[in-house]
Amino acid sequence: MHVSVALLLELGLVLAVLSLLGTLARRLTLSPIPLYLLVGLALGEGSVLPLPAAGEFVGAAATIGLVLLLLALGLEFSIAEFTVGMRRHVPSAGVDFVLNALPGAAAGLLLGLDAVGVLALAGATFVSSSGIIARLLADLRRLGNRETSAVLSVLVLEDFAMAAFLPVLAVLASGGTWWQAVAGVLIAVGAVLAAFVASYRWGHHIGRLVSHPDAEQLMLRLLGITLVVAALAEYVHASAAVGAFLVGLTLTGETAERGRAVIAPLRDLFAAVFFVAIGLSVDPAELPPVLPAALALAVVTAFTKVLTGRYAASRDGVGRRGRLRAGTALIARGEFSIVIVGLAGVGQPILAPLVAAYVFLLATAGPFITRFTGTTSARPAV
Amino acid sequence: MDVNEVLLPGVGLRYEFTNHEGERIGVVALRSGDFEVVVYGDDPDEARPVFRLNEDEAEALAQILGAPRIAERFADLSREVPGLSSGWVRIPEGSPFAGRLLGETRARTRTGASVVAIVRDDEVVASPGPDRLLRSGDVLVVIGTDEGIAGVNRILQG
Incomplete structure (x- = not known):
């Protein structure tokens, strides 16, 4: 077996840098995602430190990272939580969509993007980062607060909306016509419904297929099935990401719980590589021209998310300060906005730098803003 | 409360x-x-x-808070009603009722004993309804006469 010294060295150094930056981010209760993007940016072509040997591996690992991000999201999902969210927060989701997707779409039109670009930008400004926000609320010790269930319900509904949105985007981005996109959505929605029925009625049978007392077996089976389904979904142009999400949805109960545990370290590794790869795909020279647009979009959509959170929290009867906390908590955008660029990026020259800069701004600013708003006393940093 | x-x-x-x-x-x-x-x-x-x-x-705290009280309650219950006891019945692998509903066992009609809880792994379902799905490995907490509990056990063994 030939061992590539350069590959090992490059990968090892990249991971070491990521871990250093991740530690730093956690110290400040910030998300490491913006820093991962920066690392990618610093390593890309035309930048200071190119990665000649590891480039190919990073590309392949990024695809797996995308699939695992969505698989983990599906595993997190429970029908009971979704129905509770639906019962109380459908109007909140509507307000969320109108207030936050429209600015993205408008900006896309103003910047002269084509239809796919407009759609992708609308999605990127709409979806908050459930990963960043759920962790942030725990770090700030806000899980006991009354507004928290409203915030989390909005996030669940957004994540679910992505299951319909991503296939549309994937089909249109791959050059499909509108009727192919509609067919893609119908297939995806049908598959989501089928996955729901399957997990509701036969969840424990499907679970049995994957589940195994041995953690290694469980991981291999789960990964194997997920990658095969993701490949099939990609083959019918419904996007590998959506296929992985469906596998996650189908598994429930104990299998899902154990699955989350065995997938978590893999997802952390490959997702980090995915964020780096998105940073890599951006040429640093493309950034300065899109910065003003990204900044303007960030300011506007931070404000509209605050309105969304205030509305959602007011539906749960939360007071003024709590509503403000809910609003600011929702500001952070993150992994999904990047996933959207990952799907639509090809053939969209300014989309990737724009969204990368946008996510960088809001993933950094969001946690900071919510930390210092709506609290009675200055809390000790946790 | x-x-x-x-x-x-x-x-x-x-x-x-x-x-x-x-x-x-x-x-x-x-x-x-x-x-x-x-x-x-x-x-x-x-x-x-x-x-x-x-x-x-959390487990330790729960035991400190809860264990003495549960033991007390069971003692009270058996003292108050002579002849009443509680027992555990495990649904074995290959039981005819694994994968069927609790109501389908007609346990109470046939034996007079009631299933008051189902223990599945670490989870406890208190006062399960007739539409509760049973699985092999579930442990049923049964209250009734000794004969009644034995009867429930026979039904579930098949």
Whole structure:
């Protein structure tokens, strides 16, 4: 077996840098995602430190990272939580969509993007980062607060909306016509419904297929099935990401719980590589021209998310300060906005730098803003 | 006592109640198995964190708070009603009722004994309804006469 010294060295150094930056981010209760993007940016072509040997591996690992991000999201999902969210927060989701997707779409039109670009930008400004926000609320010790269930319900509904949105985007981005996109959505929605029925009625049978007392077996089976389904979904142009999400949805109960545990370290590794790869795909020279647009979009959509959170929290009867906390908590955008660029990026020259800069701004600013708003006393940093 | 349950999607559950001194107390049960205990001050929306417990610590605390009381209650119950006892019945692999509904066993009609709880792994379903799905490996907590409990056991063995 030939061992590539350069590959090992490059990968090892990249991971070491990521871990250093991740530690730093956690110290400040910030998300490491913006820093991962920066690392990618610093390593890309035309930048200071190119990665000649590891480039190919990073590309392949990024695809797996995308699939695992969505698989983990599906595993997190429970029908009971979704129905509770639906019962109380459908109007909140509507307000969320109108207030936050429209600015993205408008900006896309103003910047002269084509239809796919407009759609992708609308999605990127709409979806908050459930990963960043759920962790942030725990770090700030806000899980006991009354507004928290409203915030989390909005996030669940957004994540679910992505299951319909991503296939549309994937089909249109791959050059499909509108009727192919509609067919893609119908297939995806049908598959989501089928996955729901399957997990509701036969969840424990499907679970049995994957589940195994041995953690290694469980991981291999789960990964194997997920990658095969993701490949099939990609083959019918419904996007590998959506296929992985469906596998996650189908598994429930104990299998899902154990699955989350065995997938978590893999997802952390490959997702980090995915964020780096998105940073890599951006040429640093493309950034300065899109910065003003990204900044303007960030300011506007931070404000509209605050309105969304205030509305959602007011539906749960939360007071003024709590509503403000809910609003600011929702500001952070993150992994999904990047996933959207990952799907639509090809053939969209300014989309990737724009969204990368946008996510960088809001993933950094969001946690900071919510930390210092709506609290009675200055809390000790946790 | 009223315990209010709030679902925190993707995170866990929050239980809230007011104690006899009028303090509002919240217990956040995280999916990870950890717990966070909070109290609410002047602002009913904003929780003041008290402490966090990991799974083992929560288990220990629950035993300190709960174990003596459960033992007491069972003792009271069997003292009050002569001839009444409680027992555990495990649904074996290959039982005709694994994968069927509790109601389909017609256990109470046939034996007079009631299934008051189902223990599945670490989870306890209290007073399960007839539409509750049984699985092999479930342990049923049965209350009735000794013959009744033995009867439930026979039915589930098939």
